[in-house]
Amino acid sequence: MKYTPWFIRGIVILLIIIVALTSCNKEENEAKITIGEVTRSVFYAPEYVAAAQGFFAEEGLEVDIQTTAGGDKTMAALLAGSVDIALVGAETSIYVYQQGAEDPVINFAQLTQTDGTFLFARNAQENFDWEQLKQSVFLGQRKGGMPQMAGEFVLNKHGIDPSRDLELIQNVDFANIASAFASGTGDYVQLFEPQASIFEQEGRGKVVASFGTESGHLPYTVFMTKQSYLNENKDLVQKFTNALHKAQLWVDSHTAEEIAEVIKPFFKDIDPAILTSSVSRYKEQGTYATDPIIDEQEWNNLLDVMSAAGELKQKVELNTIVDLTFAEQATP
Template sequence: MKLKSGMKAAALALTLVLAGTALLTGCGPKTQEGPVKVRVGEVTRSIFYAPQYVAVNKGFFKEQGLEIDLTTTAGGDKTMTALLSNGIDVALVGSETSIYVHQQGSADPVINFAQLTQTDGTFLVARKPLEGAFDWSKLKGVTFLGQRKGGMPQMAGEFTLKKHGINPHADLTLIQNVDFANIPAAFASGTGDYVQLFEPQATVFEKEGKGYVIASFGVESGKLPYTVFMTKKSYLTKQSATVQKFANAVQQAQNWVQQATPDEIADAIISFFPDTDKAVVRDVVKRYKDQGSFATDGIVDQAEWNNLQDVMEAAGELKQRADHGQLVDNTFAEKAKQSVK
């Protein structure tokens, strides 16, 4: 059926209007996309992870066009389960967990791409103040309240004891059946002569006169990729641009932390620790900063990777050594280090 002349004219006019609109839309500015959301699961909430909170609160992630959805996944097993089941995109957890996944066999391996901390974060705390120089041999025969078996704190602790000629399973009474969250309370109530504690509990105990820091397991066990941002290889491949932006923000935060004072860092991260006195946050930051716990860049080097596996082997937790190139991808951290100033 043919259109009447009036209808033809109307149809033509409509076509021209639509064409003009399309032309103007094509020539005009494109609507900017919103920030890319990255779901991050941290193994625990800790001042030890100060650079991560700096990256959030100083807007470094935002500058990279990223929106960080941060959740505390409470434990290495739960964090890795969340990552493998796509509950999160990126995990902040001990790099030993990527090796455990590798040992079990995985078609989609977990890759370490940006290191955040480079030493163990625990301290040896005694019930009484230190008299004279500390000698590790004093631990022989004592009751030692340690960390959960299989975790990096426990492995770094045992590695240090063995380094000083102490067999943790023969030369002292080792307690390892107390949940991580309950260790400070157990020591405060009288369990153990010495305890291996994270911050801020160690500093809080000192301020309250309940314990005294006499040595650092971080210093004793050396540099290792203690806490690292990691993701599945599939995400790394499909979202490489996002991962690079993430690494850039982490590097910017690391640069800032290296130059900032403990007071400035405490001010930047205090919102993540509303129930902790700012003076405690500052003292904890200073202790970690002074001993070099905060990584200066995200690169996981071969020496650190080897030391990690030495610690795991000494604890009997490593079935077979994992190749650095299989589970570490430094390209993002290396590019971030070169480009972020």
């Protein structure tokens, strides 16, 4: 039998150990999470900052961001398991709960704390007044969706009944609303950024009011997942929330120009000046949450908005489908 020197045997054993440890580290470093975001918008700047600044990577996460246009489609993707985490309005989790889901959807981290839409007028008058909307054609959002409910909430606050005082159009798919307005449909429309700024640059009208400012603080866009995924992946969800909070603090402490530069790869076709002005609008009105915690006052405001829209069957207490554990641990 051929003799193998002890030092060669030692090297082989050492190599085996190194390969084993490397494989373990590789598995840890490749923990992957797929996010389904309801739309691609500057409204979600902290999400893109978390990816671009390496905050997800610092937590050992590989995050794949997929855009699933519309709250209904995003929730369907989450329930079907094609995405792990959804970034969508908190109202969608309430709808799932109201349907008696066996595996409810749990909100665990807030991204935005105001509505992200702006009232855009095709033929804006010099001094805007909400009364000008009466008898106009309003290109609305999907019934039961957060933009539409928050919009109706604000209109009612200003004495406008959307069902009687407007010609309300709601048969246009979420992804096609901007193009429908561009083609001539409607006198007014709700637009997210950067679309509102793009239309202003193109001379299609102007922003005359902010639904975010008018409707107050609420958990407008939240990261959520199924209870089963949460139970099985607590460590991953905690790491995800930690990374998000790092991004929130970064966004809060940097200028609109700096934020726009970081998120530019996610908006390659957008003029950098438009990107900056869009971020600035959201920062100025306090849209971006500075921590991932959903507080009770915000939650109750959401319930009021849903109730006014006739979409709330019964009051859903905060702790029923909100798990604050991860957000609180991320913000000691």
